Amino acid sequence: MNDRITISIVTHNSRHIFDVLDNLKCELGPESKYDIHIFDNASEQSYINRLESYGSFIVLHKSSENKGFGYGHNQVLKNVATPYSVIFNPDVLITKDVLDKMIQRMKEEEQLAAVCPKVLNSDGTTQHLVRQKLDVFDYMLRFVPFPFVKKLFDKRLSYYECRDLPDDKTSYIKMGSGCLMVIDSEKFKLVGGFDERFFMYFEDNDLCLSFGQAGYKILYTPFETVIHLYEKGAHKNKKLFKIFLQSMGKFFNKWGWRFF
16 A cells, blocks of 8 residues: 655745745655645746755646646645645644654544644644634624624634634544645545635635535544644735635535525
8 A cells, every 4th residue: 555645735925835845854854755745826936946946855736827725736636646645735834743643543543534733823822723613704703803893702703713622632523724634535536625616715614514525524633733824814915805705605605605
């Protein structure tokens, strides 16, 4: 059986990617069981030149146009023969020990389609990215700039963000974050991979629901942690916010509208 593991990273001028690759180089060393695939979505030439400087440490796929996050991962993950793969954002720092332990969890349970770690900010605080349900009100509430409004709905936000997930045991979840997700490659292919109608945002929620619909499980582990250099682009950038709204519409059209 193939014992290699694919790491799939999709980039488009992503500013943290070189820190991420340097971290992986340090953690994994020159020879490891992990194959790092970078799918570049039409970045600037100077950026691509810098990626190329990593030589054989990465497998670089270059696209002449940006077709989105899910498209890029599909180009990699639908064409590899490794039993397990890692969906990996270009802004995540991880240790080899955490990668190895998450892969081991996948191997121990046949019905698992994905394993998701606890995601931390660089200061060690938790990013609450697990979801058990999605509705329009909670999504839009996160964009409200007034703290008193969020305080008013704190209990609701706490439930929405699954802040009560235990820290002393693993849990089965409905939806995990695509910033870092270890997956069963065959199950990913069986559900059709990422839905490429989502250029960016919601594609990870959609994938998780597709896994669930197919009868597979998703495991959340608080024992393995990663650092996500999260910038909340849709909160700051009008273009990204527009893409976010378009993806939200596509998601609820597909899975049913739930407003509150």
